[in-house]
Amino acid sequence: SQQGEEDPQALSIQEGENATMNCSYKTSINNLQWYRQNSGRGLVHLILIRSNEREKHSGRLRVTLDTSKKSSSLLITASRAADTASYFCATTTDSWGKLQFGAGTQVVVTP
Amino acid sequence: DAGVIQSPRHEVTEMGQEVTLRCKPISGHDYLFWYRQTMMRGLELLIYFNNNVPIDDSGMPEDRFSAKMPNASFSTLKIQPSEPRDSAVYFCASSSRGTHLSYTQYFGPGTRLTVL
Numbered sequence: 181s182q183q184g185e186e187d188p189q190a191l192s193i194q195e196g197e198n199a200t201m202n203c204s205y206k207t208s209i210n211n212l213q214w215y216r217q218n219s220g221r222g223l224v225h226l227i228l229i230r231s232n233e234r235e236k237h238s239g240r241l242r243v244t245l246d247t248s249k250k251s252s253s254l255l256i257t258a259s260r261a262a263d264t265a266s267y268f269c270a271t272t273t274d275s276w277g278k279l280q281f282g283a284g285t286q287v288v289v290t291p
Numbered sequence: 292d293a294g295v296i297q298s299p300r301h302e303v304t305e306m307g308q309e310v311t312l313r314c315k316p317i318s319g320h321d322y323l324f325w326y327r328q329t330m331m332r333g334l335e336l337l338i339y340f341n342n343n344v345p346i347d348d349s350g351m352p353e354d355r356f357s358a359k360m361p362n363a364s365f366s367t368l369k370i371q372p373s374e375p376r377d378s379a380v381y382f383c384a385s386s387s388r389g390t391h392l393s394y395t396q397y398f399g400p401g402t403r404l405t406v407l
Contacts, residue, residue, distance in 0.1 A: 211394055222295075222382055222398035223334075268334065276346060277322060277386060277394040281334040 186269060186285040194290055199256040201285040203269030204249075210272045212245060213279065214254050217266045226254075226267075259289045293317075295399035297383050303405045309371040312402045315364055316385030324396060325358055325368050326382040334382075340366065373406045380404070 187202045203212070211230045215223040229236045229245045229252065236243045242255040256263055266286045270279040296315040304310055316323050324339040338348040343360045351358070355374070360366040370377055380403050384396040 213395065215398075222400050223384075223396075225395045225397070228395060272394050276339070276341065277388060277396075278336065278339060278347065279324075279394075279396060280336070283333045 186267070186282045188285060189283070190286045190288075192288045192290070193259055195260055197259055197289075199259050199263070199287055199289070201254050201267055201287070203252045203254070203282055205252075205269075205271050205282075206250065207273055209247075210274075212243075212252050213270045213272070214241075214243060214252075215268045215270060215281075217268065217284070219265070223268065256287075259287075261289050261291050263287060264289045295383055295385055295397055297381075297399035297402050299402060300400060301403045301405075303407065304373055305407050306374055307372040308406075309369065310373045310377075310404060310406075312368040312381050312383075312404070314366045314368070314383030314399060316366070316383070317387075317397055318364065320385035320387045320397070321363070322386045322388065322396075323360060323366050324384040324386075325366070326384065327379045328382060328401070329379045337368070370404075373404075375406045378404055378406050 185204050193199050209231055211228055213228045214226045216226055217223045227238045227243050229243050240257045245252045266284040268281050268284045270281045298313045321342050325337040326334055328334045337350045338358045339346055340360045356370055358368045380401045382398050382401045384398045386396045
């Protein structure tokens with residue numbers, strides 16, 4: 181079964197708007213990561229947040245983590261057409277770094 | 292760095308045939324992961340290696356699937372015999388625990404397998 185579940189499943193916005201997606205997970209984690217997948221491509225790592233961190237920024241990305249609610253959010257500010265992709269959260273629960281992925285949020289940014 | 296390299300990028304085969312997917316991880320990475328992605332089941336971890344040794348193969352769907360890592364720069368995923376339900380995109384990923392980016396996985400472009 182999947183550890184993480186993203187919400188919403190799909191999101192359609194216009195360029196310049198912000199996009200927010202959420203991830204919920206079931207068990208305690210070491211860290212949580214967000215990945216992006218463009219159509220027909222492999223996944224690309226975006227950002228990692230450790231279990232003792234609450235917020236992290238990277239460029240136009242902002243990630244929050246609430247371990248008490250077992251949830252995380254990814255915010256993309258000032259979205260661009262190039263941000264059109266599927267976004268996955270992935271959690272690590274063991275020392276081997278094994279990732280468990282959610283089902284993903286499909287984001288479409290229209291010009 | 293060339294990144295994770297997978298071959299072939301596309302494979303079309305007939306049911307019952309043997310299929311071999313190949314992966315070259317990023318040089319210096321000591322972890323290698325094989326995933327399968329389908330619309331119905333999403334991204335599934337099949338097996339992963341550490342220093343060429345299989346650590347967890349509990350995600351391998353059945354005995355028709357096997358994976359090897361004979362050295363640090365090469366891994367194969369074999370399906371024999373293949374079935375239509377094996378049709379999916381298979382990804383290889385590698386990572387290194389020895390850097391500040393530990394736990395981050397770097398994915399290859401994937402192999403799209405179609406079994407007729």
